[in-house]
Amino acid sequence: MRFISWNVNGLRAILTKGFDQLFADFDADCVCLQETKMQEGQAHLAYDGYTAYYNCADRKGYSGTATVTRCPGVTCTRGIGVDRHDHEGRVLTLDLGPCYLVNVYTPNSQTELARLEYRMDWERDFADYVRGLDAVKPVVICGDLNVAHKEIDLTNPARNRRNPGFTDEERQALTDLLESGFCDTFRLLHPDATGAYSWWSYRFNSRAKNIGWRIDYFLVSKRLSDKVLRAEILDQITGSDHCPVLLELNF
Numbered sequence: 001m002r003f004i005s006w007n008v009n010g011l012r013a014i015l016t017k018g019f020d021q022l023f024a025d026f027d028a029d030c031v032c033l034q035e036t037k038m039q040e041g042q043a044h045l046a047y048d049g050y051t052a053y054y055n056c057a058d059r060k061g062y063s064g065t066a067t068v069t070r071c072p073g074v075t076c077t078r079g080i081g082v083d084r085h086d087h088e089g090r091v092l093t094l095d096l097g098p099c100y101l102v103n104v105y106t107p108n109s110q111t112e113l114a115r116l117e118y119r120m121d122w123e124r125d126f127a128d129y130v131r132g133l134d135a136v137k138p139v140v141i142c143g144d145l146n147v148a149h150k151e152i153d154l155t156n157p158a159r160n161r162r163n164p165g166f167t168d169e170e171r172q173a174l175t176d177l178l179e180s181g182f183c184d185t186f187r188l189l190h191p192d193a194t195g196a197y198s199w200w201s202y203r204f205n206s207r208a209k210n211i212g213w214r215i216d217y218f219l220v221s222k223r224l225s226d227k228v229l230r231a232e233i234l235d236q237i238t239g240s241d242h243c244p245v246l247l248e249l250n251f
Contacts, residue, residue, distance in 0.1 A: 067103045090106070
């Protein structure tokens with residue numbers, strides 16, 4: 001089973017940049033998108049054999065997730081069941097049968113860490129949510145987690161300490177989630193890979209220089225780790241400040 005995850009930084013924008021051909025080339029069972037920045041009905045992901053599900057933020061042009069799947073018999077849940085978190089369209093869960101697929105766009109801590117306290121509340125509640133799912137059946141979590149976990153996961157770790165996405169608190173939250181029963185599939189297969197990034201600032205020609213961060217992930221329940229066939233960063237694909245990431249599982 002093949003999965004793709006991509007923060008598209010605006011679904012309506014990416015649809016004008018050859019997305020339909022990319023979607024066909026992915027040939028994925030599930031494509032999970034973050035930061036769709038749309039309201040229901042403003043854009044449509046209509047592909048033969050696929051069904052699209054959306055979770056849109058109350059605020060226009062902000063956040064949002066979408067998942068497109070060709071898996072049959074899917075049921076969909078929007079949000080994590082915590083009202084204070086469920087107005088920004090950040091989580092979309094599909095029950096695929098053999099596993100849950102959780103598409104997530106984690107809140108950014110923002111300039112001067114203005115939203116770090118909220119972010120930590122989110123981390124605890126999201127972790128509780130996915131652990132609850134994991135108690136029922138295995139879970140695949142994908143999306144923009146807005147954190148570079150280790151120093152190997154960004155170009156300038158010393159310079160970025162205490163910046164949003166590389167605070168001790170955010171990194172520890174991901175460590176805690178992993179230690180509670182999940183694994184980072186990219187690091188499972190590529191433990192020592194350097195220069196492997198999924199996001200680059202639009203400033204300073206960062207992408208061409210590969211000055212980036214790895215903040216887009218596929219995490220899986222540890223009991224799925226022996227089913228991971230591929231975990232890749234598709235950094236040759238442009239159209240957003242993020243690139244897609246790929247996971248293949250042998251169900």
